[in-house]
Amino acid sequence: MKARVTVTLKTGILDPQGKAIEGALKSLGVAGIASVRQGKVFDIELAGADPAQAEAALKDAADRLLANTVIENYNIEVRR
Structure with missing residues (x-):
């Protein structure tokens, strides 16, 4: 699984790292970037x-x- x-x-x-990525994308000329997280x-x-x-164990691990x-925040997706 x-x-x-x-x-x-x-x-x-x-989110300073997101802001830095946002600035870099804009400086590369990528159009339409409103914000990055x-x-x-x-x-x-x-x-x-x-x-x-499995989801219960992962919730415990995430917490x-x-x-x-x-x-x-976190999101858990379990697939077989």
């Missing part, structure tokens, strides 16, 4: 076949390690 955990900054949290993606392979159990839940 495979899963993807996507971690992004919460709305209202400053950056994040992290974790692709995880899991042993087992129970998606509910404890993968995301700083004070300033970040």
Whole structure:
């Protein structure tokens, strides 16, 4: 089973790296860029076949390690 955990900054949290990427894209001439927010993606392979159990384990991992839940949100996608 495979899963993807996507971690992004919460709305209202400053994102200096996103601003730097935004500026770089504009300086490269990429048109239509309004704003950029950056994040992290974790692709995880899991042993087992129970998606509910996998999601629960990943939620625990995200809460404890993968995301700083004070300033970040996360989304978990589990697929077989």
